[in-house]
Amino acid sequence: MNNCLFDFVREFSDELADLAHRIEAQLFNQPQSALIQARLYCEKLVKKISDTESLEAIYPLKPAERIHKLYRQDIIPEEIYLKLEWIRKMGNKAAHDLKEIELKDILEAHKLLFEISVWYMEVYVSHQFTAPKYQLPVNVHQETNSLELNDLDALLKPYFDQTLQKVDEMREVFERQLEAIKADKENISDINAETGSPQQQEDKYADDKESMVLGSGERLPLSKEKENIVSIFKKYNFNKNYETTKAIELEHLNSKELVYLINNKKTSIVLNPKTIEMNDDLKSTGKKFSSTALKQFPKAINKGKTPINYGYLYNFGTDDELETFLQNLNDVHLVKIKH
Known part of the structure; x- marks a missing residue:
């Protein structure tokens, strides 16, 4: 852990705060493990929301079903749904693909975890919560411990400039991935087919009716x-x-x-x-x-x-x-x- 970016999470879960700090500690040295744990973090947070909303009073849901149902019932907004889905899919890829995880992916996951956690604090913990400013984690290796702080800053600056440029370049790819997730949402009936649950059919009907009331049904962040x-x-x-x-x-x-x-x-x-x-x-x-x-x-x-x-x-x-x-x-x- 190099900073206290996720310390506010302790206000609602010591377990999730500890997990967030472990993820940060592994970002650079064990990115594959960090991405898998990022998926676990989201699963636990989504389960917490599901319990609060009594979403599974009748029958239990799988992690993917839980995210989809929360979105269909307008409990989580589209932007949070897309971020949760991105981390879930990237975490699954890290768990089952032997290819090395790219740095930009785990850094993107870190930022999304922060944004998801801030949203949870604002909605479920305190409406007066003021989020800390997001900061990229610093990769401080043991061999640089003896350097003076100024020397360390000079050493790391080119690395961070390059990393930020890669994250910016990733945005376009990330947006295409989000569009693919939106397409998955439109084909949500395949989730119902897996369980064959009448309750899920009722929920989908309610969401369709709600979308008709709102018009397009597309929710965008409130602008200026x-x-x-x-x-x-x-x-x-x-x-x-x-x-x-x-x-x-x-x-x-x-x-x-x-x-x-x-x-x-x-x-x-x-x-x-x-x-x-x-x-x-x-x-x-x-x-x-x-x-x-x-x-x-x-x-x-x-x-x-x-x-x-x-x-x-x-x-x-x-x-x-x-x-x-x-x-x-x-x-x-x-x-x-x-x-």
Whole structure:
């Protein structure tokens, strides 16, 4: 271990923190073993999520099935799903292929492990968590121990410049691999065929229905445009409570009503079902939407066996449409709630 990059993991698992440090210690000397352990790290973290979400209350799942099901039920976003799948496949390759692992692969795996762990901290441990800045691990060999720090920096700088260049060159290859994983996701029915489970068929039906509600179904990271959208909410007395990769939670200053801005191509917000189900006008224009991102909303059975947070979804094509909706919500509906 050359730094404390993964020390925050100890807040939710000593076992995973120790494993992360072992991976770092083996990055340069035993990259094949490090990549296999990176896969193990992800398996254990995904199992932890599955236990939290009661995903396997009826029957156990294999590691690949577990990742796919978490994604289908919108428990993990697409970007985390793709990173988990990349590490799983590369770890399998390291375990079964006799070819030597390339340095760029294990360094990429190290960075993805960090990003996955940060996401878990933000979503499941603390919404106020501030992630440390990512740093490439340093390969300090025993023969350089006697060197002065300045000499060591000078010795390692060309190596790191070359390594960073290789990682940048790998991005294009990495993106193609992610596209292949997306294609696997679209053909998810082969997982159902392996188990023949009626529960998985129900879950897939629920996910298909959810994708129809959202439109394209493609989830992209919230871009800089989110700040413009949040500023619109501020005009109508909503402040941001916290943000995760799945959603932004906003709270009305007076009524304390919560609204979630969903990570989606369209401007999509979700309102509390307790509010909507008391108002025929709002209920008639919204669509029921289930997601674990709606942390403060009530839970109900969707199409599976496990209750999941839900609310009413509203999509907007322009900022003006959103402003009109918030104006009406602010002036009429939230005033009624307050009184």
